[in-house]
Amino acid sequence: MRALPRSGLQLTALGLGCSQLGGLYRPMSFADATALVEAAWSVGLRYFDTAPYYGYTLSERRVGHALATRERDAFTLSSKAGRLMRPDASVRPGDDGWAEPLAFRPVFDYSYGGIMRSYEDSQQRLGNPRIDILYVHDIGVMTHGERHTHYWDQLVAGGGFRALAELRASGEVRAIGLGVNEWEVAADAMNEAALDAILLAGRYTLLEQTALEPLLDVCARVGTAIVVGGVFNSGVLAGNGRFNYADAPAEVVEKVRRLSELCERFAVPLPAAALQFPFAHPAVVSCVVGARSIAQLQQNIVWLEQRVPASFWAALSNEGLIAANAPVPEEGA
Incomplete structure (x- = not known):
């Protein structure tokens, strides 16, 4: 809670x-x-x-x-x-x-x-x-x-x-x-x-952090909570090829490919990294995820509880795949 x-x-x-x-x-x-x-x-x-x-x-x-x-x-x-x-x-x-x-x-x-x-x-x-x-x-x-x-x-x-x-x-x-x-x-x-x-869908995710400085950092200072929605960016980070409720454009597909390659290197499922990433920001209190079935809900929980090594988060930042000032989760947090 x-x-x-x-x-x-x-x-x-x-x-x-x-x-x-x-x-x-x-x-x-x-x-x-x-x-x-x-x-x-x-x-x-x-x-x-x-x-x-x-x-x-x-x-x-x-x-x-x-x-x-x-x-x-x-x-x-x-x-x-x-x-x-x-x-x-x-x-x-x-x-x-x-x-x-x-x-x-x-x-x-x-x-x-x-x-x-x-x-x-x-x-x-x-x-x-x-x-x-x-x-x-x-x-x-x-x-x-x-x-x-x-x-x-x-x-x-x-x-x-x-x-x-x-x-x-x-x-x-x-x-x-x-x-x-x-x-x-x-x-x-x-x-x-x-x-x-603020329930913010899709704008603070593993794929994009455009809202970081202009919104989330301000929210953390003034006590406005962020509830993150759309952690998979309409599903492109969970493998369905859609971004912002439409087919993902080429530049998004390319970034997802690079993220996927990094995840494979560390044996981390991409959706697990996507679900856990937003929680590192101090303004974020909750993530809301949808599910079409009980099995999909259970899979989301597995991804949330998946162990992700600190070295993965460090590589994500070092390789420029997230904003340089974006906070990352601590291992075991």
């Missing part, structure tokens, strides 16, 4: 990311989704992250059902706000990558009212009045392009950040933050609100 510095809220070092429970790219049955959460619980995971967007509300419903009989103080639950889910009969399998989405269409709304409505809707879908961490989901240029300024204004001038602050001040949520794929908008948000945590 690790604590968020500002709130003291406890997270397990490994959390279960629940996008697959919403059928990301492939369908997952209700029974398999429930069994996956049960398996995660049985091996000690107590942090579960979901969002309204995952499966167009499907993930939240399944997570809520799977955790319904658990003592509420025994786990930490996060969800997200920024999209309102509106009934829409035109939704079809495959929309936005969801294999079996429910008939609700996401509509972006980061305003005061939008954040509050999203939070209340999530409570009902989860069947649980308590959401421990509420993240603003997918704000940024990567998601919104030329509309980013419009939605950013909803957060800042339109009261979105104020809604989050009120929910925290009232005790309805224990922590607030951002759940994003780009570090730049997280850095901007820290100038607008006192964030407890």
Whole structure:
């Protein structure tokens, strides 16, 4: 268990990311989704992250059902706000990558009212009045392009950040933050609100450390926790050839090849190195990983517990495969 510095809220070092429970790219049955959460619980995971967007509300419903009989103080639950889910009969399998989405269409709304409505809707879908961490989901240029300024204004001038602050001040949520794929908008948000945590997907990994100095080092100084998502960069570090939800470009493939060669030299599985690397940074409190099956979940735990020699981490740095100032794990840590 690790604590968020500002709130003291406890997270397990490994959390279960629940996008697959919403059928990301492939369908997952209700029974398999429930069994996956049960398996995660049985091996000690107590942090579960979901969002309204995952499966167009499907993930939240399944997570809520799977955790319904658990003592509420025994786990930490996060969800997200920024999209309102509106009934829409035109939704079809495959929309936005969801294999079996429910008939609700996401509509972006980061305003005061939008954040509050999203939070209340999530409570009902989860069947649980308590959401421990509420993240603003997918704000940024990567998601919104030329509309980013419009939605950013909803957060800042339109009261979105104020809604989050009120929910925290009232005790309805224990922590607030951002759940994003780009570090730049997280850095901007820290100038607008006192964030407890940032769920950063794909930008601080074995493959890329672009967020190191401009974000993670600042977070360590001010007490904003980093929850790392996307440790495998959409899967390219676990062998599926995808990066940022698309086929990996040539320069990424080449760097993965060099990382793989180094791993082979030290008999270290590349995914094990990828999963363990972010934990060395003092701002990082947890990594959330998804899983399509119990076997995949168990494999992630094996990789997390794999012994990686200090000489491997030293070679990684010496050969310029990570940023020179990136901290590396201590052997046995």
